[in-house]
Each structure stands twice: as structure tokens, then as C-alpha cells.
Amino acid sequence: xxxxxxxxxxxxMARYAKALGNPARVAIIDFLAKQETCFFGEIHEQLPIAKAxxxxxxxxxxxAGLIQGEIIPPKVKYCINKENWMEAKALFGEFFGQCVCKxxxxxx
Amino acid sequence: xxxxxxxxxxxxMARYAKALGNPARVAIIDFLAKQETCFFGEIHEQLPIAKAxxxxxxxxxxxAGLIQGEIIPPKVKYCINKENWMEAKALFGEFFGQCVCKxxxxxx
DNA sequence: TGAATTGTTCGTATTTTTACGAATATATTT
DNA sequence: AAATATATTCGTAAAAATACGAACAATTCA
Numbered sequence: 001x002x003x004x005x006x007x008x009x010x011x012x013m014a015r016y017a018k019a020l021g022n023p024a025r026v027a028i029i030d031f032l033a034k035q036e037t038c039f040f041g042e043i044h045e046q047l048p049i050a051k052a053x054x055x056x057x058x059x060x061x062x063x064a065g066l067i068q069g070e071i072i073p074p075k076v077k078y079c080i081n082k083e084n085w086m087e088a089k090a091l092f093g094e095f096f097g098q099c100v101c102k103x104x105x106x107x108x
Numbered sequence: 109x110x111x112x113x114x115x116x117x118x119x120x121m122a123r124y125a126k127a128l129g130n131p132a133r134v135a136i137i138d139f140l141a142k143q144e145t146c147f148f149g150e151i152h153e154q155l156p157i158a159k160a161x162x163x164x165x166x167x168x169x170x171x172a173g174l175i176q177g178e179i180i181p182p183k184v185k186y187c188i189n190k191e192n193w194m195e196a197k198a199l200f201g202e203f204f205g206q207c208v209c210k211x212x213x214x215x216x
Numbered sequence: 217t218g219a220a221t222t223g224t225t226c227g228t229a230t231t232t233t234t235a236c237g238a239a240t241a242t243a244t245t246t
Numbered sequence: 247a248a249a250t251a252t253a254t255t256c257g258t259a260a261a262a263a264t265a266c267g268a269a270c271a272a273t274t275c276a
Contacts, residue, residue, distance in 0.1 A: 004154050006131040010138065018129030022234080023114040023122040026203075030118065033207040040253055046112050053235050055254055060233090073243045074252045082209045089204040095134075096197040099141040101190045130264080148223055161265050163224055168263090182222045182273045220275070225268105232263065240255070246248085 013095060016088040019064030024049055024057050032067060032080050040076045121203060124196040127172030132157055132165045140175060140188050147183045 006014075020026055024047055031046050032038050044054045058078060061067045065084035070077045114122075128134055132155055139154050140146050152162045166186060169175045173192035178185045 004135075005156055006135055010131045010134040013134045014129055014131040017125045017127075017134070019125075020203075021122055021126030021129040023118045024234095026118040026121045026125070027112075027114055029203070030206070033209075041251095044253090048113055049234090050236055051253075052237075052255080056234080059254090071242090071253095074250095076253060080207055080209050082207075085204075085207060085209065092200045092204060095128075095137070096193075096200060098138070099188055099190075099193060101141075101188050101193065132264095149221095152223090157264090158266055159223075160225080160267075164264080167224090179223095179272095184223060218276085221273080223271090225270070227268085228266090230264080232261100234261075235259085237258095238256080240253105242252085242254100243250100244252100245250070 009091065012087070013091050015064055016066065016084075016091065019061055019066055022057065024054070025061055028054075028057060028061060029066065029080070032078060038078045039072075040078065043078065117199065120195070121199050123172055124174065124192075124199065127169055127174055130165065132162070133169055136162075136165060136169060137174065137188070140186060146186045147180075148186065149183070151186065 020029070027047060028043055031043055035042070040055070040058070043058070044051055047054050049057075058067065058069070062069060065081055066088065067078055068081045070079075128137070135155060136151055139151055143150070148163070148166070151166070152159055155162050157165075166175065166177070170177060173189055174196065175186050176189045178187075
């Protein structure tokens with residue numbers, strides 16, 4: 001029997017989930033989601049990690065599409081990438097909405 | 109200035125997110141969430157990976173608390189861990205609900 | 217008891233992640 | 247032009263994740 005490949009949704013879900021799979025990155029998003037200003041320095045101030053590490057986490061969030069950066073010399077302003085954020089929100093919403101546990105004895 | 113440690117919520121979010129940060133594990137949950145029966149063999153059948161790897165992914169999901177296993181010799185029956193599933197659902201719901209993008213020009 | 221079925225664990229190899237300090241790049245200020 | 251401020255990139259090291267086949271354990275079937 002041929003094994004199923006993953007669906008595009010599963011791949012995209014996993015990609016977003018992976019990006020959120022570290023407390024520093026969750027903290028970054030928490031911060032960005034709530035603040036008006038979002039320069040690198042302010043973000044870094046919130047985190048118990050080195051500057052270089054913070055920058056690296058920001059890169060990963062950016063690459064995953066959850067945030068975006070704008071250079072305003074000599075600073076960099078970050079914010080949520082609204083479009084992808086909404087996609088992720090929808091994917092996770094659908095994902096967590098699909099469980100049929102309540103109808104099954106195994107999770108009772 | 110003292111750096112903030114991560115909150116318990118951020119740590120738990122990251123933990124669940126990390127567990128979902130691989131397409132195989134998303135596929136496993138998709139399958140478990142929708143099926144009545146959930147023996148290892150059936151799960152493995154769905155996945156394009158070796159038996160040992162599937163078992164490994166199941167262990168990670170179990171350790172993260174998202175699923176649970178029951179031994180019914182010689183099979184093992186897996187299912188969603190309802191309690192933690194609901195916690196994760198709530199955490200992600202809150203997480204994705206907090207963005208104030210709509211009020212900000214940077215994400216406009 | 218011997219063979220078959222079902223999953224896990226072991227051993228291993230490769231890749232990725234995480235983290236830090238040092239060095240660098242860019243623009244502003246003096 | 248030199249010094250300052252801001253953030254990224256580089257180099258590196260250590261840990262974790264991913265994947266596989268082989269070996270193993272537990273139970274059932276013949």
C-alpha cells in the first residue's frame with residue numbers, strides 16, 4: 001500500500017507550529033501583538049537571551065511568515081505579518097476544531 | 109535592566125507548538141482527531157515514514173501531552189488526550205486572538 | 217512449542233536548532 | 247572624519263530532532 005504524503009495544510013500548519021515552538025518566539029509574538037511600537041531593541045529588552053540570539057529568532061519568525069521587518073535607520077521595526085497571521089489563525093482554528101473526542105470513549 | 113523570564117503560558121504554548129512542528133505529527137493528530145479506531149498500524153499506514161520513526165513521533169506527541177496510548181495486546185491504541193487538547197486549544201485561541209494589527213498602520 | 221503479528225527500543229548518521237561573543241554594516245551625531 | 251548607536255551576520259559549540267534498519271519484547275495463533 002502506498003503511503004500518503006502530507007497535505008499542503010499539514011505542511012503549512014507544521015511550519016507555523018515549528019516557528020512557535022520556542023518560548024522566546026512565543027514571547028516575541030506576544031509582545032508584537034500587543035504593542036504599537038516594535039523596534040528590535042524593545043523586543044530584545046523583553047527577552048532573557050543575547051542580542052544575536054534574539055535576532056536569530058526574529059529571522060525564523062520572519063522566514064515562517066509570521067512577522068515582517070522594516071528598516072528605519074539605524075533601527076528595525078518589526079510587526080506581525082497580518083496576512084499570514086490570519087492564515088495561521090485559521091489553520092489552527094480548524095485544526096483544534098476537528099477533534100471528535102466527545103463522541104469517543106477513549107478520551108472520555 | 110533585568111530581562112524577563114518566560115511566562116508559564118508561553119512555555120506551555122511553545123511546548124505544544126513544538127510538538128506540532130512536524131508534518132508527520134500534524135498528520136497523526138489529524139488522523140486521530142477524526143477516526144474512531146486508532147491503532148498504531150492504522151496510523152503508520154497513513155504516514156510516508158518508517159515504523160520506528162512513526163513510533164518516535166507518537167512518543168513525542170505523548171510526551172507533550174497531546175495524545176495517550178493504551179496497550180491492547182498485541183496492539184496499541186492511541187487517542188487524543190482530551191484534557192491537554194482542550195488546554196492547547198484554549199492557549200492557541202487566546203494567542204491568536206490577541207493581535208491588535210487592525211489598529212496599526214504597520215500591518216495595514 | 218514454534219511461528220507470526222504488533223510495536224517499541226537500540227544504534228547510528230545526518231541535519232537542524234539554540235546560543236553566545238566577536239566582528240561587521242549602516243546611518244547618525246559630534 | 248571619528249565616534250556612537252543599532253541590529254545583523256559570522257564563527258563556533260553543544261544539544262536536539264529526524265530518520266532508518268535491525269534487534270527485541272509481548273502476545274496470539276497454529
